[in-house]
Amino acid sequence: MASKDNKSNRQLKTSPCSSPLERSSTTSPSVIIIGAGFAGVTAARALHDASFQVVLLESRDRIGGRVHTDYSFGFPVDLGASWLHGVCKENPLAPLIGRLGLPLYRTSGDNSVLYDHDLESYALFDMDGNQVSQDLVTKTDLVRQEFSEDMSIQRAISIVFERRPDLRLEGIGHKVLQWYLCRMEGWFAADAETISLKCWDQEELLPGGHGLMVRGYLPVINTLAKGLDIRLSHRVTEIVRRNNGVKVTVEDGKTFVADAAVIAIPLGVLKSNCIKFEPRLPEWKEAAINDLGVGIENKIILHFDNVFWPNVEFLGVVAETSYECSYFLNLHKATGHSVLVYMPAGKLARDIEKMSDEAAANFAFTQLKRILPNASSPIQHLVSHWGTDKNSLGSYSYDTVGKPHDLYDRLRIPVDNLFFAGEATSMDYPGSVHGAYSTGLMAAEDCRMRVLERYGELDLFQPVMGEDVLVPLLISRM
Numbered sequence: 001m002a003s004k005d006n007k008s009n010r011q012l013k014t015s016p017c018s019s020p021l022e023r024s025s026t027t028s029p030s031v032i033i034i035g036a037g038f039a040g041v042t043a044a045r046a047l048h049d050a051s052f053q054v055v056l057l058e059s060r061d062r063i064g065g066r067v068h069t070d071y072s073f074g075f076p077v078d079l080g081a082s083w084l085h086g087v088c089k090e091n092p093l094a095p096l097i098g099r100l101g102l103p104l105y106r107t108s109g110d111n112s113v114l115y116d117h118d119l120e121s122y123a124l125f126d127m128d129g130n131q132v133s134q135d136l137v138t139k140t141d142l143v144r145q146e147f148s149e150d151m152s153i154q155r156a157i158s159i160v161f162e163r164r165p166d167l168r169l170e171g172i173g174h175k176v177l178q179w180y181l182c183r184m185e186g187w188f189a190a191d192a193e194t195i196s197l198k199c200w201d202q203e204e205l206l207p208g209g210h211g212l213m214v215r216g217y218l219p220v221i222n223t224l225a226k227g228l229d230i231r232l233s234h235r236v237t238e239i240v241r242r243n244n245g246v247k248v249t250v251e252d253g254k255t256f257v258a259d260a261a262v263i264a265i266p267l268g269v270l271k272s273n274c275i276k277f278e279p280r281l282p283e284w285k286e287a288a289i290n291d292l293g294v295g296i297e298n299k300i301i302l303h304f305d306n307v308f309w310p311n312v313e314f315l316g317v318v319a320e321t322s323y324e325c326s327y328f329l330n331l332h333k334a335t336g337h338s339v340l341v342y343m344p345a346g347k348l349a350r351d352i353e354k355m356s357d358e359a360a361a362n363f364a365f366t367q368l369k370r371i372l373p374n375a376s377s378p379i380q381h382l383v384s385h386w387g388t389d390k391n392s393l394g395s396y397s398y399d400t401v402g403k404p405h406d407l408y409d410r411l412r413i414p415v416d417n418l419f420f421a422g423e424a425t426s427m428d429y430p431g432s433v434h435g436a437y438s439t440g441l442m443a444a445e446d447c448r449m450r451v452l453e454r455y456g457e458l459d460l461f462q463p464v465m466g467e468d469v470l471v472p473l474l475i476s477r478m
């Protein structure tokens, strides 16, 4: 496991603030990684394996970031990421998960963004507890095919209805459409009024459907973090870059120096300006940070002493507006534990974050009682706060209306000896664990090339993106 302090690390030792950023010719290249989420730990692993001196500074008292497996129920449940989106050999994370023998439960073979779970696995109910016909669900898909120019998804739907009044949905059909918007808002962690029509389906969806990590995501990141020098409870407040290196200051005033730094903190934290860059980041980088959106999705995890709900993967509650719709993931199907996970997104998630955990759990339970009036009360609950947690300040990034999709790439492009990683720097797989993982590898490789080119030691080290041996993933579906 990660060690909290490593006194033998010569070059990255705590230094006085005024110390020059000099590099001794006898030591190997050094790098400071900021943020021990998936991207940061991956970059640290890769550079450590390429013989760099690596120190990882993490503000929380745990690693993982938005991967957060909790064991307080006596079994693993994920408060952050829980799916491998794209159960296939092309997924950069698949070889590692396969090698660890971790089981996946495929909730869907369907790869679309809107329907991130296949239709057979749903049971949709209206607010009076009546089950909704599957036929209506399929018909609402027609509306999606009308979208063309850039605007918000919400606006696009209104236009479609103006042009094609025959597609206008009434009653239960309207509610089902709202439910799909609610699902889409969950995927983007944002409200339909703010999701860009032009960009909403730009990300590359890997084939193979969506596999739930039955034993949680933590074992994967723990494996990557093994043996690394990770300093927990080290919140970075300032990053100074000079030609000959970087100096990073943490909250208590301690400083660290190295040849380069990989910044793998969430976009929400970068937006909050709580880290001072000296000199300032270039304008194009600051613009990318400002323009890319960060949304909120949370989990309210309810543990019951018995299972009283239907044997489906999702329970949906349809309503007049997407704000009032909701859905529960049935973890019993995947893991055998009597757990439902309520997942609010966008404005609803923001509003719920203002409540106490007790009130939030009650709110979720009230939604459940609407469709299952005889539901028994939960015995335990867990509530996430990704929007207000100052270590994340949001759940994941998304394209806002009118902004180019290449903002992700601009966020990734290095500035001198500062390299950027994290889900929001992934052009192809933003908002995902495998996206964060691949940007960690990319940042490590960019950093290795720059530092080694500079010091002329290129032939000494292995490339960080070595070939992985493929091991099949263990997948089940009940």
Ligand SMILES: Cc1cc2nc3c(=O)[nH]c(=O)nc-3n(C[C@H](O)[C@H](O)[C@H](O)COP(=O)(O)OP(=O)(O)OC[C@H]3O[C@@H](n4cnc5c(N)ncnc54)[C@H](O)[C@@H]3O)c2cc1C
Residues within 6 Å of the ligand: 034, 035, 036, 037, 038, 039, 040, 057, 058, 059, 060, 063, 064, 065, 066, 067, 079, 080, 081, 082, 083, 084, 085, 234, 235, 236, 237, 264, 265, 266, 269, 275, 297, 298, 299, 384, 386, 390, 391, 392, 394, 395, 396, 421, 422, 423, 424, 430, 431, 432, 433, 434, 436
């Ligand atoms: C509720 C939810 C559900 C999700 N579901 C899925 C899913 O099913 N599948 C999927 O693929 N993805 C999912 N995601 C997205 C996925 O979790 C993220 O894309 C991914 O984990 C991000 O990794 P990262 O390394 O970019 O950032 P993070 O994991 O956020 O890591 C950044 C790290 O930086 C640290 N940090 C912050 N500020 C500082 C500072 N000043 N100094 C030092 N350290 C700092 C943080 O504490 C954190 O550890 C979900 C996310 C959420 C919130």
